[in-house]
Amino acid sequence: xxxxxxxxxxxxxxxxxxxxxxxxxxxxxxxxxxxxxxxxxxxxxxxx
Amino acid sequence: xxxxxxxxxxxxxxxxxxxxxxxxxxxxxxxxxxxxxxxxxxxxxxxxxxxxxxxxxxxxxxxxxxxxxxxxxxxxxxxxxxxxxxxxxxxxxxxxxxxxxxxxxxxxxxxxxxxxxxxxxxxxxxxxxxxxxxxxxxxxxxxxxxxxxxxxxxxxxxxxxxxxxxxxxxxxxxxxxxxxxxxxxxxxxxxxxx
Numbered sequence: 001x002x003x004x005x006x007x008x009x010x011x012x013x014x015x016x017x018x019x020x021x022x023x024x025x026x027x028x029x030x031x032x033x034x035x036x037x038x039x040x041x042x043x044x045x046x047x048x
Numbered sequence: 049x050x051x052x053x054x055x056x057x058x059x060x061x062x063x064x065x066x067x068x069x070x071x072x073x074x075x076x077x078x079x080x081x082x083x084x085x086x087x088x089x090x091x092x093x094x095x096x097x098x099x100x101x102x103x104x105x106x107x108x109x110x111x112x113x114x115x116x117x118x119x120x121x122x123x124x125x126x127x128x129x130x131x132x133x134x135x136x137x138x139x140x141x142x143x144x145x146x147x148x149x150x151x152x153x154x155x156x157x158x159x160x161x162x163x164x165x166x167x168x169x170x171x172x173x174x175x176x177x178x179x180x181x182x183x184x185x186x187x188x189x190x191x192x193x194x195x196x197x198x199x200x201x202x203x204x205x206x207x208x209x210x211x212x213x214x215x216x217x218x219x220x221x222x223x224x225x226x227x228x229x230x231x232x233x234x235x236x237x238x239x240x241x242x
Binding site: 014015016017018020021022024025026028029030032033034042044 | 068071072075079080083084087093096097100101104105108109112113
């Protein structure tokens, strides 16, 4: 029996996210920082 | 450095060690699989972009905090994060159902604006004028009970006390007032509804 999953029209398996979404992720990555204090507390920070 | 030739594990290691470019290559390598998966479930491009972004925000946070320990299985791990975020998305959607109007269904057919239109306000004023004229045609004792009940808001007990009759008489007068009012409406061809 054929077990192929067919996606609905317009939702092809080769879809890619928008360029702006990728840019947002890369921007977040550049501004995101974590720091650990001596007593093992971890801080998350977003740089301007 | 040839990022393209690197394995996921190598790219992850470089990224954790501060090479931002490694993340670009990880995204480029897997964006199609991850995004297609999200889009196939959510079936809305804008929302799928949001979930894709959230997936990588979570990936970045986990890698930077040093909590990633699935070496060599980056794609499966990323798809699992995407899958959980898709479920979160549907849970949120279930909590706050959104209804979009279409050809078969329009929410504004159910949710009505109760504010009277100018036309309805004019009809209402006319109805009140007609009713006032008809009420004045009622016998004196019926008119009195009707006024005390509907305009003064008195109970039948209070009406009985005030007019010096029994409660049953007050109730009877009210009943006849309404019967006569209906007759007067028919006789005068007055409609008291919109």
